[in-house]
Amino acid sequence: MGGADQVRITRRSSMTANGDNVKENHGGDTRNLPVDAVINLDHGDPTMFESYWRKVGDECTFVIKGFESLSYFSNPNNPCWFLEPKLEEAIKNLHGAVGNAVTDGYSIVVGTGSSQLLQAVLFAVTTSLEHASQINVLSPAPYYSSYPEIVDLVKSGLYKWAGDAHEFDKDEPYIELVTSPNNPSGVIRGSVVNREGGVLVHDLAYYWPQYTPITSSLDFDIMLFTASKCTGHAGSRVGWALVKDKEVAKKMIKFMEVNTIGVSKEPQLRVAKILQVIAERCKRFGSPEGDDFFEYNKSLLTERWEILRETVKKTQMFTLPKYPLQHCNYTGDVTQAHPAFAWIKCKEGIEDCEKLFRDHKILTRSGRRFGSDPGFVRVSMVGRDEEFKLFIDRLSMI
């Protein structure tokens, strides 16, 4: 399974050729950035993937006529009546092609991104458990910074955010959010509480070959995925849950009915097309043109991580997590992780790492936001090329 170097060369030249023609609204235009521009690496806006989709061309163009998809319903024969059959099929095909999750015997529930599905899970699980007070929702620190906000948004009487799973010592039912690979730290995780009366929710947004070695096809009870992190189509807001228990799936569907009366059809149909193209191109792994989505973008991320590690080594100001070498069933390589975020620790004595970066016009997310130490920051690795280059230039000067 060689050819990666050649892929990288082809890709780089095509990126340079295309990069300057793009014009589009996003969180600050990063093309032709002035040298003193503030660069925003706080969000994980996955615009890095644009170069691949530009290369694919018309094969992924989505067209819908004015009279199509007027109805609320996508498939009256599915309990998840708002799930487009084409999306369901594409999800199964892609997991099959990648080998990262089992879909046989699972119900698929579609959501407006995976955040909404997480809320659907909380609703489904807590209305099934007989318990007088709110169910504790936990995740081990550092945990995804949005979890506390999502859980406590409307002060639900069904559940509440109970913080760091490492510190949970109550003899009460709980839901543990297992984020693997973890956001922000990129490490593979299992559950930490391991007690009676617990329900595990696996947030697998980053369990794709561009980020991490695929070591097995997972078959947990509740697994969440999202197009944002898989394909880069964050603007489409399409997520999916693979759910083993049909009753849990039914209640999640109920939540989706009441919260937003299902999920928009257009992004479902568009993402279906995109997932099918990715699944189809998995067969072209190793092609010199870099046709395979995961191979192409893994190569991009590998290069960025190599540059970041070299820069960090030179500055002697920071440390980065180390990831184990593992055999990836998808690529066939022994490789380490190249996460979507860098979880950077400042050297001893620097108390506010986020401030240090901000003083150098780099916006990051403080470790504090992840229930962790302000000596850490999370930095997006999936922005546009120019942005990444400017980040590296500035980092080397700190």
Next chain:
Amino acid sequence: MGGADQVRITRRSSMTANGDNVKENHGGDTRNLPVDAVINLDHGDPTMFESYWRKVGDECTFVIKGFESLSYFSNPNNPCWFLEPKLEEAIKNLHGAVGNAVTDGYSIVVGTGSSQLLQAVLFAVTTSLEHASQINVLSPAPYYSSYPEIVDLVKSGLYKWAGDAHEFDKDEPYIELVTSPNNPSGVIRGSVVNREGGVLVHDLAYYWPQYTPITSSLDFDIMLFTASKCTGHAGSRVGWALVKDKEVAKKMIKFMEVNTIGVSKEPQLRVAKILQVIAERCKRFGSPEGDDFFEYNKSLLTERWEILRETVKKTQMFTLPKYPLQHCNYTGDVTQAHPAFAWIKCKEGIEDCEKLFRDHKILTRSGRRFGSDPGFVRVSMVGRDEEFKLFIDRLSMI
């Protein structure tokens, strides 16, 4: 402003020509319905509008390339950073062309349908009010059947469903949902509580010329609209709120960020195109081809209501609401309402109207669900032609 009869003739012949070619998933295929098929008029699935969009043709075809709209962001310069600028412009143009709501000085917040925006409003208003216990949310019966479910879904500590506004007698802060025209009854409504400490939310989903005379351009503090009922694109899940108070709008945006990280781009861009086409065609009011969206569909609804009223008159089993004749600023006619739902009352002695219809293979929604009497049912008037015809056939035989 004549031409309506001619429009009707043109329309009917084109519908017959096209109607049989359609194949699409929805809540049960209603084309070529077997004579004994159960017909579902429980939902307000607005498939009636398909005939107009089919007639418009390619002008409304939406195309998006694989590399477009990857980012979470639509417009970083707008506090509502996930609102597509084209949709914002189209919303303003359409309200301007129709004259049903003021947009100058309002913040526009986009949602995944208007149900999500209602939740955003509840969050925004209740986190602004200083009050120890849950804020009461009310609406006068008969009220939209989903309101209680939406409000109490996750047993929020911020607000609770407090039922029929007519019966509200507590000296506590409240939010009154003013649905006008009302779902299910089609009548124009004002607030009923009219007390200190109240916040009004105007749900104006049906305040469009195909359903009701437009008597003024409304300028309430919080107004909710949705593409589902305006254009018929229910599958797109696009709603919008016009909000006078910038702080309320900001908190609504916060809710949208946490609940679904904004709103899918594809349906926003598609609906933007559709609203612009409607606004543009408002100038062709009265054309013999029936180019104007509202005129065409008002004509369809008028015809259906005439047929329904005739049938009801013959059976002597039911009564229908009477709507006042009013001058519509949009059409220039003096006209009555032709609502999206028929709110049907069974004659004395029939206690369960929904069961009576079910026995005749017509699924409707019981008055009970609207906080009202089981002697009423709500019947959708916006389904496909075949469905409506079958409904009338069966109604005449009850």
